[in-house]
Amino acid sequence: MRIQVLGTGCAKCKQLTAATEQAVAELALGVAVEKVEDVREIMKFRVMSTPALVVDGQVRSAGKVLSPAAVKALLQPQP
Amino acid sequence: MPLPVVESPAPACCAPPPAPPPAAAPGRTGRTALLLAVGLGTWAAAYAAIQPVSEWLSFRALGLAPASRLGQSVAFFLFDTPKVLLLLALIVFAVGIVRSFFTAERTRAILAGKRESVGNVLAALLGIVTPFCSCSAVPLFIGFVEVGIPLGVTLSFLVSAPMVNEIALVMLFGMFGWKVAALYLATGLSIAIVSGFVLGRLKLERFVEPWVYESMQAEATFQKERLGFTGRVQKGLEAVREIVGKVWPWVLAGIAIGAGIHGYVPEGLLVSFMGKSAWWSVPLAVIIGVPMYSNAAGIIPVVEALLGKGAALGTVLAFMMAVIALSLPEMIILRKVLKPRLIAVFVGVVATGIMLVGWLFNAVL
Numbered sequence: 227m228r229i230q231v232l233g234t235g236c237a238k239c240k241q242l243t244a245a246t247e248q249a250v251a252e253l254a255l256g257v258a259v260e261k262v263e264d265v266r267e268i269m270k271f272r273v274m275s276t277p278a279l280v281v282d283g284q285v286r287s288a289g290k291v292l293s294p295a296a297v298k299a300l301l302q303p304q305p
Numbered sequence: 306m307p308l309p310v311v312e313s314p315a316p317a318c319c320a321p322p323p324a325p326p327p328a329a330a331p332g333r334t335g336r337t338a339l340l341l342a343v344g345l346g347t348w349a350a351a352y353a354a355i356q357p358v359s360e361w362l363s364f365r366a367l368g369l370a371p372a373s374r375l376g377q378s379v380a381f382f383l384f385d386t387p388k389v390l391l392l393l394a395l396i397v398f399a400v401g402i403v404r405s406f407f408t409a410e411r412t413r414a415i416l417a418g419k420r421e422s423v424g425n426v427l428a429a430l431l432g433i434v435t436p437f438c439s440c441s442a443v444p445l446f447i448g449f450v451e452v453g454i455p456l457g458v459t460l461s462f463l464v465s466a467p468m469v470n471e472i473a474l475v476m477l478f479g480m481f482g483w484k485v486a487a488l489y490l491a492t493g494l495s496i497a498i499v500s501g502f503v504l505g506r507l508k509l510e511r512f513v514e515p516w517v518y519e520s521m522q523a524e525a526t527f528q529k530e531r532l533g534f535t536g537r538v539q540k541g542l543e544a545v546r547e548i549v550g551k552v553w554p555w556v557l558a559g560i561a562i563g564a565g566i567h568g569y570v571p572e573g574l575l576v577s578f579m580g581k582s583a584w585w586s587v588p589l590a591v592i593i594g595v596p597m598y599s600n601a602a603g604i605i606p607v608v609e610a611l612l613g614k615g616a617a618l619g620t621v622l623a624f625m626m627a628v629i630a631l632s633l634p635e636m637i638i639l640r641k642v643l644k645p646r647l648i649a650v651f652v653g654v655v656a657t658g659i660m661l662v663g664w665l666f667n668a669v670l
Contacts, residue, residue: 234443234638236438238438265443265444265447265641265642266516268444269444269447272448273444273448274409274410274413274441274444274445274448275408275409275436275438275441275444275445276441276444289408289409289436289441291547
C-alpha cells in the first residue's frame with residue numbers, strides 16, 4: 227500500500243499528514259506516509275485543491291483536512 | 306448545460322472515491338432543523354445582550370468613567386469583541402453552507418469554454434462563493450489554465466476570491482450599513498472583472514512558466530457531493546470551528562488596535578493626512594497595505610476606528626482592499642507558475658484599480 231499526501235507545505239497540509247500518520251499507526255499498516263510537495267508532481271494527480279490524500283495512486287480526498295478517523299475509513303480495504 | 310460524466314484518473318474497477326453518506330433519514334433532518342432553530346435563537350439572545358452587558362461591565366463592574374479615555378477604549382473592546390465574534394460565527398456558518406454547493410472543480414466546469422468578457426464577470430462572481438485558500442492558488446491556477454480558461458479570466462478569479470471577502474462584506478454591512486457594503490461589493494467585483502480583462506488584453510501568456518501548458522487536459526469534470534440538509538449544516542459548523550478557531554486572535558488584535566485608536570487618538574487628527582483633501586493618502590494607504598497581510602475579520606475593527614476619527618472612507622477602503630487582496634505570501638506561491646514580470650503587472654493593475662476606487666469614493670461621498 228502506498229500512501230501519499232499532496233500539499234505545498236501549508237499548515238493544512240501538515241495537519242493532514244499528521245492525521246494520516248496517526249491513522250496508519252493505529253491500523254498498524256507499517257508503511258511510511260510520503261509527502262509530495264512539488265507542484266508539478268502534485269498536478270500530475272489532477273487535483274485542484276490541496277491538501278489531498280492519495281492511496282495507491284488514487285486521489286481519495288482533496289481540499290480537506292481529514293480527521294484520523296476519516297483517514298482510517300479511507301484506508302480500509304474497499305468492498 | 307449537460308454536465309460531463311465523472312471521469313476517474315484510475316481504472317474504474319478500483320475503489321471509487323469516498324462513498325456519499327447514506328441519504329439522511331427524515332427523523333435526522335427534523336432533529337437537525339430543531340437544533341438549528343435553538344442555536345439561532347440562542348445566538349439572537351446573546352447578540353441582544355451585548356450592549357447592556359458590555360456597558361454594565363465597563364462602567365459599573367470596572368467603575369470606569371464613560372467620558373475617560375480608558376473608559377472609551379475598554380467599552381469599545383468589550384462591546385466589539387463579542388459583537389464581531391458572534392457576527393463572524395453566524396456569517397461563516399451561512400457561507401459554509403453556501404460553499405457546500407460549490408467546489409473548485411465545479412467552478413472550473415462552469416468557466417470552461419466561456420468567452421473572455423462573460424468569463425471575467427462569471428469568474429469574479431464565482432470567486433466569492435468558491436472555497437479558496439491562498440495555499441491552493443497554484444493548483445487552482447493550473448487547473449483553470451489547463452482546460453483552456455483564458456489567463457485573464459483565471460486572474461479575475463484570483464483577484465476576486467480574496468478581495469471580495471464574504472466576511473468583510475457582512476461585517477461592513479453590520480457596522481456601516483448596506484450602502485458601504487454594497488459599494489464594497491460592487492467596486493471589488495469591478496476591480497476583479499476589469500483588471501482580469503485588462504491583463505487578458507495584454508497577452509501575457511508568455512510570462513507563465515511554460516510547463517504549465519504542457520499538461521493541457523481536454524475536459525473539465527467534477528464530482529457531485531451528496532450531502533443532504535444535515536450534511537450541509539455539518540459543513541457550516543465545521544467552517545465555524547475551523548475559521549473562527551483560526552482567526553479569533555487576529556480579531557482580538559484588530560479590536561484592541563481599534564479600541565486604542567478609539568480612546569486615545571484625538572477626533573479629527575486623521576483628517577489632515579487621511580482625509581478627503583489629501584489626494585496622496587490613497588496611494589500611500591495602498592503602498593502600506595500591499596505587503597501587510599491580515600484577515601478580513603481582523604482589519605475591519607481598525608477600519609471602523611479610523612473612520613470614526615475622520616479618515617476618509619475611500620482611503621480606508623483602499624487600505625483594507627490592499628491588505629486583504631494582495632498579499633506577499635500569495636505572490637511568493639504564485640511565483641511557481643508565473644514569471645516575476647507577470648506578477649509585477651498583476652500587482653500593478655490590481656493596485657491601480659484599488660487606488661481608483663479609493664479616489665472615486667472620496668470624490669463621490
